[in-house]
Amino acid sequence: MQVTNENNKKVLKELPSPKNVFEYFLALCEIPRCSGNMKGIRDALVKFGEEKEIETKVDEIGNVLFRKPGTKGLEDKPSVCLQVHMDMVGTKDEGLNFNFETDPIQTKIENGWLTAEGTTLGADNGIGIAFGLAVLTEEFEHGPIELLCTVDEETTMEGAFKVETEDFIKSKFMINVDSEEDAAICFGSAGGFERIFKLPLERIEKIPEGCTQVNLYLHELLGGHTGVQIHENRANANKWMIRMVLAATSTEFLISSYTGGHAKNAIPSSCKVSVLVEEEKADKFMDLIQEMHGKLMEEFFVIETKGVVLEIEAAKPTAEGALTIESTVQMLDFIHAIPHGVMRMSPEVEGLVESSQSVSIVKIVENALEILVFARSSSYSQLKILDQQLGSIASLSGAEYIKKDGSDFPPWEPMLRDNLLLESMKTAFKKIYKKEPHCYAIHAGLECSIIQDKYDGMIPLSIGPTITDPHSPQEKLEISTVETCYKLLKETLVTIAK
Incomplete structure (x- = not known):
């Protein structure tokens, strides 16, 4: 998965570490992926899995799941599923000549933020996908990892509602990478x-x-x-x-x-x-x-x-x-x-x-x-x-x-006691940020509750770099938070495998 758009190539050169995360994200900006138009992004993800020789599965509704075994000696450690969604909301400034079905998103850097020229950036949830792809291709010590990419979260949440349940996801723990506040851990969300x-x-x-x-x-x-x-x-x-x-x-x-x-x-x-x-x-x-x-x-x-x-x-x-x-x-x-x-x-x-x-x-x-x-x-x-x-x-x-059929989704109620994933992430957080984590619940809806409801006993958490004004042409991704949040994700995977 590579960046081919000349504008986005120039932006990539100006972006700091982690380069692999930003490269995956800018490559995703070139793939049409508004809700309901999942074929292009699904095909790109499957091709990525084939090229990287990563176990890849697609369920009936079109969700894509990757599996990466634990590093030597850690194969039997708890498996963690990273969870993201493939689609984005496509909105643009009035009068802008832009077609979300064909045109690549034109990114730019403004005062420490990554944004787009008159359209939604698609960091919700493209940056989450980029985190997952980077984890799958980097070498570091970890237990078994899965990456679940769901379809149509922004409209029907159909990917989460209809995710395959016959041993599709093997992990007990799930880290959703769809939150929008760095230096924080989300443990609950609204239903709707x-x-x-x-x-x-x-x-x-x-x-x-x-x-x-x-x-x-x-x-x-x-x-x-x-x-x-x-x-x-x-x-x-x-x-x-x-x-x-x-x-x-x-x-x-x-x-x-x-x-x-x-x-x-x-x-x-x-x-x-x-x-x-x-x-x-x-x-x-x-x-x-x-x-x-x-x-x-x-x-x-x-x-x-x-x-x-x-x-x-x-x-x-x-x-x-x-x-x-x-x-x-x-x-x-x-x-x-x-x-x-x-x-x-x-x-x-x-x-x-x-x-x-x-x-x-x-x-x-x-x-x-x-x-x-x-x-x-x-x-x-x-x-x-x-x-x-x-x-x-x-x-x-x-x-x-x-x-509307399938439109109702349950709240994600917090689990704060005897939670190995939360304790591991808190430990990793203190190592990366040098302070106690801010733990919170949000009013937005995440797929965690739906998937948790289908996989009894699954324990989710959610993190993400700072994103402002999602779903609007003012959407921005704070560049510096990409590095810290990505470090938190990797360190959590290292910690839970110890």
């Missing part, structure tokens, strides 16, 4: 679910005479990961848009199209809406929109530092139809009523978000409004409450409430 609302809408097929079409395009919000930045109160483009449009209801417009958000686990950063309004009321409509937009800019000026953009265009109608006035009002009220953000902070772990939900994707599809809500919690009971509350909103609104 996604639900889809379908609200029936009525349409008028003929555009009324004397109408102007006003197109609204809200973009350049920060967005971000719903499990990482939800507590930062970043603006949700769907909620921002609805507040603007509700402020202009006195002009009695009709909505003709609506689309906002792009991924279930990303805070929506853009939204597009088209409305039809009487010509003599168009200016008033746009004034009211701008007025509310100004108020929202004041509310969020401390948080939304990227520079929110609202484009308003008045034009001749091009829409083939629109919602009735009744459905327009019902749709706006429905979106407005669904809560977004932190629902409850943990009563046990200071600063930890226990429960949250995101109004992630909103769109009109034919004669229905579809809304995808993604909820998270580290509490089974709170997950149930969130589900019941959303179901109540659907019932009161006359919307269909749909549970």
Whole structure:
């Protein structure tokens, strides 16, 4: 696996140790691997295994597993499975000419951080794969090692849900390399679910005479990961848009199209809406929109530092139809009523978000409004409450409430006593960082709980170098933390084999 892109070759020369980790990562940046498009990355991993003469297996769902025996004399030591996911979230700056299905990610270095030119970097979880490949090819003393690369973690977690269980993974211990905070050890994560609302809408097929079409395009919000930045109160483009449009209801417009958000686990950063309004009321409509937009800019000026953009265009109608006035009002009220953000902070772990939900994707599809809500919690009971509350909103609104098959995943509950993996990692941590480790649980969802549920008795932990703003074009990987985190991973493998 080599870097061939000229830009990324230059970046590699400027990057420090561990060179092998960065080389694997930059090579991965050239392989299309957005969720749902796993063939290219799977083929590359299988080819890697063949070239390096490493035992390689692929299960029915498409997960790739490597096995490396322990070094001489350590063959019978506890086996450790390193676990990562193959896919990434592909988001880009508006207007950027970039195709995630064909184009290599263009990396660059900025003030000690590795980032990309206008797109997600894919360090979530490409850097984890790079760690695993480097461990498989380096010579050092260790027990048996496995590397499990799962598919579609960012969307369905199908790889974890459908991982083969007939003696596929042989390890009792698992180190997930998908956390985003260096110098820390994660021992727990949230569970979650996604639900889809379908609200029936009525349409008028003929555009009324004397109408102007006003197109609204809200973009350049920060967005971000719903499990990482939800507590930062970043603006949700769907909620921002609805507040603007509700402020202009006195002009009695009709909505003709609506689309906002792009991924279930990303805070929506853009939204597009088209409305039809009487010509003599168009200016008033746009004034009211701008007025509310100004108020929202004041509310969020401390948080939304990227520079929110609202484009308003008045034009001749091009829409083939629109919602009735009744459905327009019902749709706006429905979106407005669904809560977004932190629902409850943990009563046990200071600063930890226990429960949250995101109004992630909103769109009109034919004669229905579809809304995808993604909820998270580290509490089974709170997950149930969130589900019941959303179901109540659907019932009161006359919307269909749909549970997507395979979307629910359990919380990963901490195991802090009699944990050989945790004690070994703490020992390794103190050797590398010269201090006591910060041990924590996160609000984001990791695959640990799902795989642990399938392999009874498996003990997981999670680590990773520092990554900021995953799932957004602002994603960055702190270069210096790659070396320290990689050293921690290797030293843990050495320690547990002693």
